[in-house]
Amino acid sequence: MSATASHTTHARPQAKPGRTVRFRIKRCDGPGKPVRWETFAVKPEAGANIISCLQQIAASPVTVDGQKTTPVAWDSGCLEEVCGACTMVINGKVRQSCSCLIDEYAPNEGDEITLEPMSKFPVVRDLWVDRARLFDALKRVKAWVPIDGTYSLGAGPRESAEQSESRYVMSTCMSCGCCLEACPQYQVEESPEKWPTSFIGAHAMNQARLFNEHATGAVLKGARLDTLMGEGGVNDCGNAQNCVQVCPKHIPLTESIATIGRSVTIHAIAKWFRG
Amino acid sequence: MPSFIEKNHFLLRRLHSLTGIVPIGVFLIAHLLTNSSIIWGGAALREGMHDAPFADKGIAYFQEEVAWINTQVPHLLLIEITLWASLAFHAILGIYYAKTGSANTDRYPYQGNWRYRVQRLSGYLGFLFIFYHVATLRWGWTFLVPGGTEWSFRYSASTLAAALHGSTAGLTTVGVVVSLFYFVGVSLLVFHFANGLWTAAITWGLTISRAAQRRWGYVCTAVGAALMLMAWMGLFGALAVKHDDAKRIETQVHQATGADSHVAPAGSVADGH
Numbered sequence: 001m002s003a004t005a006s007h008t009t010h011a012r013p014q015a016k017p018g019r020t021v022r023f024r025i026k027r028c029d030g031p032g033k034p035v036r037w038e039t040f041a042v043k044p045e046a047g048a049n050i051i052s053c054l055q056q057i058a059a060s061p062v063t064v065d066g067q068k069t070t071p072v073a074w075d076s077g078c079l080e081e082v083c084g085a086c087t088m089v090i091n092g093k094v095r096q097s098c099s100c101l102i103d104e105y106a107p108n109e110g111d112e113i114t115l116e117p118m119s120k121f122p123v124v125r126d127l128w129v130d131r132a133r134l135f136d137a138l139k140r141v142k143a144w145v146p147i148d149g150t151y152s153l154g155a156g157p158r159e160s161a162e163q164s165e166s167r168y169v170m171s172t173c174m175s176c177g178c179c180l181e182a183c184p185q186y187q188v189e190e191s192p193e194k195w196p197t198s199f200i201g202a203h204a205m206n207q208a209r210l211f212n213e214h215a216t217g218a219v220l221k222g223a224r225l226d227t228l229m230g231e232g233g234v235n236d237c238g239n240a241q242n243c244v245q246v247c248p249k250h251i252p253l254t255e256s257i258a259t260i261g262r263s264v265t266i267h268a269i270a271k272w273f274r275g
Numbered sequence: 276m277p278s279f280i281e282k283n284h285f286l287l288r289r290l291h292s293l294t295g296i297v298p299i300g301v302f303l304i305a306h307l308l309t310n311s312s313i314i315w316g317g318a319a320l321r322e323g324m325h326d327a328p329f330a331d332k333g334i335a336y337f338q339e340e341v342a343w344i345n346t347q348v349p350h351l352l353l354i355e356i357t358l359w360a361s362l363a364f365h366a367i368l369g370i371y372y373a374k375t376g377s378a379n380t381d382r383y384p385y386q387g388n389w390r391y392r393v394q395r396l397s398g399y400l401g402f403l404f405i406f407y408h409v410a411t412l413r414w415g416w417t418f419l420v421p422g423g424t425e426w427s428f429r430y431s432a433s434t435l436a437a438a439l440h441g442s443t444a445g446l447t448t449v450g451v452v453v454s455l456f457y458f459v460g461v462s463l464l465v466f467h468f469a470n471g472l473w474t475a476a477i478t479w480g481l482t483i484s485r486a487a488q489r490r491w492g493y494v495c496t497a498v499g500a501a502l503m504l505m506a507w508m509g510l511f512g513a514l515a516v517k518h519d520d521a522k523r524i525e526t527q528v529h530q531a532t533g534a535d536s537h538v539a540p541a542g543s544v545a546d547g548h
């Protein structure tokens with residue numbers, strides 16, 4: 001990896017027009033297929049992001065050694081950092097590729113950018129991973145407000161300004177998986193039958209808190225806490241607090257984890273006495 | 276075994292957290308306080324030895340404390356067995372839990388992530404150290420002590436110094452290795468306790484907001500710093516002790532308290548404590 005530290009500086013560096021940026025990409029043709037590294041030279045357009053550079057590579061998939069290869073596969077959706085689909089490991093750090101702007105990130109001739117798929121999810125192809133377990137975790141904690149029924153429930157409960165402000169930021173989670181990729185307690189698990197006992201992750205604990213603190217959503221609080229009390233729940237968190245450092249939405253994940261810890265403590269004691 | 280752990284997941288996790296504080300952490304505080312008195316004890320000695328050097332009075336105070344613990348504390352064996360069982364429980368489950376993680380400080384070198392990593396490392400090394408420490412100085416496994424000194428509560432400072440030095444005559448090369456092991460061991464364990472105190476507050480849900488976690492972090496840092504100071508005082512205090520001089524002082528203490536027997540007279544204990 002060469003000089004790409006520029007993205008941490010605040011004064012925006014002037015990108016050199018017509019420069020060449022090298023992309024070193026970890027490639028894999030599909031589940032169980034071997035991994036290989038390929039490097040491509042790209043002349044980024046003004047305002048380029050990682051995705052537009054990948055599009056350039058797809059238009060002419062030739063490596064720096066002149067080898068013709070297949071286009072690099074990736075996943076994306078919104079292109080404005082709200083869907084989470086384009087998350088990948090860029091120069092060793094997990095983040096969204098759509099909001100990684102090349103003019104800032106690699107302003108100089110010969111700058112190199114290393115792209116890897118997230119390591120905590122099974123690879124579908126190249127940079128595209130399958131985040132099914134992340135969504136399964138949301139089902140496990142019933143991350144919703146139950147309103148289905150045979151009659152109208154009427155208007156929803158009123159929420160105070162303070163409460164809505166504190167819950168709003170929790171609701172901005174885009175299920176990107178950054179918090180899981182950076183978590184030392186979250187390991188890749190390919191077999192779905194092991195998901196119910198594997199560590200659920202910070203995003204799910206945050207969603208459990210979001211809906212526990214909603215007046216109607218709180219109906220399911222006991223069920224959520226039963227799940228989070230068990231194996232793979234909040235007790236499996238090791239408090240490394242990487243999740244909160246990498247969350248692109250700046251969600252106070254460690255506060256959510258501690259809140260769930262408190263709820264679970266109270267829930268367990270109450271259950272023990274109540275039977 | 277796994278199904279038992281699965282079924283009692285919550286209970287075991289929280290007992291693991293709890294045992295780190297009570298009894299292990301509480302014992303650690305008491306133990307380091309006693310050990311460090313080898314340095315500061317001279318200021319606390321209440322009677323006799325008025326003209327003796329400060330260091331000598333420290334040795335005398337330490338000897339009185341250790342003799343008191345070993346002869347006057349009721350149910351000492353029960354307390355010890357509780358501690359050993361708690362340590363074994365905390366260590367075995369700790370290793371089992373630590374194996375579920377994979378360190379990634381190379382990619383995410385955040386301070387919290389380093390503490391996560393060192394917490395696990397200090398658990399492994401600290402457990403080895405405690406085992407060596409208890410086996411040699413408590414269970415009398417003298418074959419593991421260079422020089423073969425057996426620790427005795429009646430000659431607490433002198434036999435401790437000889438066990439650390441590797442001989443009754445002074446520091447030997449193996450003694451340096453043992454002492455370094457002690458230094459690393461106690462330092463890591465103090466860190467393990469202070470950091471564990473910080474994370475336990477999150478685990479149980481006592482500290483929730485970032486500000487609360489930061490504030491509690493200051494408290495844990497202060498507790499850790501104080502304990503670290505005590506740990507180093509105890510270790511370097513013991514290393515500075517000369518075996519023969521300490522033995523002379525300890526004999527004086529026995530004569531002064533009239534205790535050549537294992538039990539100090541009740542009067543001296545009441546005066547001394």
Ligand code: SF4
Nearest residue numbers: 183237238240241243
């Ligand atoms: S605080 Fe818990 S969930 Fe967050 S990164 Fe650390 S171990 Fe993972």
Ligand code: SF4
Nearest residue numbers: 173174176177179247
């Ligand atoms: S909590 Fe943050 S890092 Fe985790 S999935 Fe949601 S947005 Fe991504």
Ligand code: FES
Nearest residue numbers: 077079081084098
């Ligand atoms: S494409 Fe939606 S977050 Fe990047």
